[in-house]
Amino acid sequence: MQTLRSVFTVAHKDLRSELRSKEAINASFSFALVILLIFSFAFDPTAEDTRRIAGGLLWVVFAFAGALILNRSFAREVPNDCLDALIATPIPAYALFLGKAIASFLLLLAVELVCLPIFGIFYNVRWAVQFLPLLLTLALGTWAMTMIGTAFSALTVNIRLRELMLPVLLYPVLMPALIGAIELTTNLLNGEMLSGNNITFLKLLIGFDIIYTALSVALIETVLVG
Amino acid sequence: MSAPGVDSILSVDGVWKFYGDYPALRDVSLSLGKGKCLALIGRNGAGKTTLLRILAGFSKPGKGSVSIVGLEPRSTEARRRIGFIGHGISVYDELSASENLRLFAKLYGLPASAATDLLERVGLTRVKDGLVREFSRGMRQRLAIARAFLHEPSVLLLDEPFTSLDDRAIGVLQQLLRSARNRGASVIMSTHQLREAFELASDVALLDRGNLAFAGPRTDEMLSDPGWIYAHYADPA
Numbered sequence: 310m311q312t313l314r315s316v317f318t319v320a321h322k323d324l325r326s327e328l329r330s331k332e333a334i335n336a337s338f339s340f341a342l343v344i345l346l347i348f349s350f351a352f353d354p355t356a357e358d359t360r361r362i363a364g365g366l367l368w369v370v371f372a373f374a375g376a377l378i379l380n381r382s383f384a385r386e387v388p389n390d391c392l393d394a395l396i397a398t399p400i401p402a403y404a405l406f407l408g409k410a411i412a413s414f415l416l417l418l419a420v421e422l423v424c425l426p427i428f429g430i431f432y433n434v435r436w437a438v439q440f441l442p443l444l445l446t447l448a449l450g451t452w453a454m455t456m457i458g459t460a461f462s463a464l465t466v467n468i469r470l471r472e473l474m475l476p477v478l479l480y481p482v483l484m485p486a487l488i489g490a491i492e493l494t495t496n497l498l499n500g501e502m503l504s505g506n507n508i509t510f511l512k513l514l515i516g517f518d519i520i521y522t523a524l525s526v527a528l529i530e531t532v533l534v535g
Numbered sequence: 536m537s538a539p540g541v542d543s544i545l546s547v548d549g550v551w552k553f554y555g556d557y558p559a560l561r562d563v564s565l566s567l568g569k570g571k572c573l574a575l576i577g578r579n580g581a582g583k584t585t586l587l588r589i590l591a592g593f594s595k596p597g598k599g600s601v602s603i604v605g606l607e608p609r610s611t612e613a614r615r616r617i618g619f620i621g622h623g624i625s626v627y628d629e630l631s632a633s634e635n636l637r638l639f640a641k642l643y644g645l646p647a648s649a650a651t652d653l654l655e656r657v658g659l660t661r662v663k664d665g666l667v668r669e670f671s672r673g674m675r676q677r678l679a680i681a682r683a684f685l686h687e688p689s690v691l692l693l694d695e696p697f698t699s700l701d702d703r704a705i706g707v708l709q710q711l712l713r714s715a716r717n718r719g720a721s722v723i724m725s726t727h728q729l730r731e732a733f734e735l736a737s738d739v740a741l742l743d744r745g746n747l748a749f750a751g752p753r754t755d756e757m758l759s760d761p762g763w764i765y766a767h768y769a770d771p772a
Contacts, residue, residue, distance in 0.1 A: 311644055318641045326629040329666075390623025393593060394682065398642040399614040534609060535595050 315400040319408025320415075326385060327416060333381040334416055341374040341424050349431040359432045364495030367428060368487055371447075372454065374424075375417050376476045379458030382409045383466040392466065392533075402530040406459060410525075414455040421447050439497040442507075446497060449514040450490030453521060457482050460525040463532050489513040544569045544721045545590065545690060550599035552585050552745075559585045560596070561745040567738065572712075572722040574732035574753070576764070577742035583725035584622075586742065587694050590723065591619045603690055615643065618688030620696050624679035628668035632659050632678050635667060636685060643686040653681040657707050673701040680704065684711045691715060693724035697731060709735075729761035743769045 327333055348366060352358070386392035395405055425443075429436040436443070461478045465471040480487075493510040501507060543566040552560040560582045567573050575583050588594050589601055592608035606613040626635045636650035654660050657677040667675060676699075683691070691712070697705060712722060712735065726732040733739070733753055741749040741764055749768040756763045 315642055318638065322627070322630070322638050325634070326627060329629040388623075389628065390621055390625050391627060393591075393619065393621050393623070394625035394639070395642070396593060397591060397614060397617060397619050398639065399611045399644070400642050401611075530609075534593065 312401060312404050315404040316408045316411065319395075319400075319405055320411040323382070323385065323409055323412035324415065327381070327412070333378045334420065337374040337377040337417070337420050338423065340377060341370045341420055342427065344370045344373065345424065345428055345431055354432065356433065359434055360499055361495070363428075363432065363434055363498040364491040364493070366432075367424070367494055368450065368491045370424060370428075371417070371421055371451070372480065372483070372487065373476075374420055375451070375454050375458065376479060378413055378417050378420070379455065379462050379479070380472055380475050382413050382459050382462040384462065384471060387466060396533055402533050403526040405533075406463065406525060406529040409462075410455050410459040413459055414451055417451050417455060418447065421451065434498055435500075436498060438500050439503070442503040443494065443497045445503075446490055446493045446511070446514070449511070449518055450486060450494075452518050453486035453490075453514065454479075454483060456518065456521045456525050460521075460529065460532065463529060486514060486517040489517070543567065544571075544604055545723070546602045547586070547590070548600050548602075550586070550589065550596040550601060552582070552589060552594070553597045558597075559745050560589075560742075562599070563742070563745075563747045564599075565740055565747060565750045567721050567723065569721055570716060570719045571737045572716060572724070572735055573738045573740055574729075574736035575723055575725040575740050575742065576727070576729060576732065577725075577748075578769070580744070581742040582745045583742055584694055587619075587621075587692050587723065587725055591617055591692050615686065616689045618683045618686065618691045620679065620683045620691075620693045622694060624675050626667055626675070626678050626682055629666065631664050631666055632670070632674075633663040635678060636681060639682055639685055645686060649685060653685050656711070657681040658703070673704050676700050676704040677707050680708050680711060684715065687718070687720075688715075689720050691720055691722045691724075693722065695726055696724055697726065697728055729757075729764075733757050733761060739764065741765075741768050 354362065383392065386395065425436050428434060458479050461475050465474045468474060489510040493507055496507050503511065546566040548564050550560055550563045551558060563586065577583050589596050590603065590608060592614065601608055603613045604616055632654060633650060636653060637647050640647060640650045654663050657680060659674060659677060662674065667678065696708060700708065716722065724732065736753045739749065739751065739753045739757060740747060749764060
């Protein structure tokens, strides 16, 4: 119970800090908006093009915008050496990790949910047809990105080129989840139901989330303390 | 210094720490009894911060072992008993003074009243709802000190605690250190301010390029001439 309370205390602290500074969320949302806009004007996609690329386009935007939020997850602790103070508390390292991951997950999901209607307007897509399955896909894909991103954010927190290193490490590992999320999102935006192949992609995402959550939780003490 | 195992609250046994091939600590062994205050001195790069970080559980020794109140420093119970002040202030600029201390109170499983009490003791009650980023340097330092003493630690690890503190923050730290020692807390502080350190310390350890050059009780010679220990025990090179 105390561990669960610690998780939410850390998440609450990160959300409160971010909502006051707005450093990551402003950068992430602006970046997502600009990419959506540029793609729309650069390719001027037809309805058929949009039908094929919708999921890929959205997840490219989410993956790049997400890196900006995930980079800040542990980097936020650097300026005043706050990470030492957190590691020194008696909470388990995985509680600290999960608290940070939940905060990043909620911030990234908020950016994604704001981007969806904008995407719908720019690309003339009826994105709300399968809203609940789409929300589930976003949540599972974002959780995968958050788990790996937060773990790599902890790993790269003390290196000078962390802003560069995080995407370099994150995207290759994330690829299976991204493929599943892209396929599933494309199909759902085209009005398909959550059945057949889509269930397979959903299982892929769930499996990926379980494996990488377990791995991150098991390894985070070593990542933070050695 | 106490004999290892006898009333010893902190024990370092044959500790080596390597950064790449470079040994930052070389076979360091020492122990400290309950209620004692150890001044950990040495020139820049001698290994003081490395040793303190190992004691605090922030990094692990390459060889050897460390125990705090008989426990491994990363154990939950040891972390409950350790208070650490490092080079940074370790509080959040985007949170208020009160939010910062309540955050750490929650993480240590303490009631919110612990934060209120400490804010009063360090003289920050009036500005408790102000964001730390708007604080003066001295106020930030006092908040950092309050954070370290919040959970009434029985072992205090202080890395150059008096460096760049203003007069009021020094007063607050000295007062909190006195009351901590009165309730039996042990203190290890690394410092370059020898005179101030020797006045507080019951024991002294001198690190010289990762070697423990001296460890023993603080003597009258040290008090009267703070440079005496370097002249007698440190490598002049």
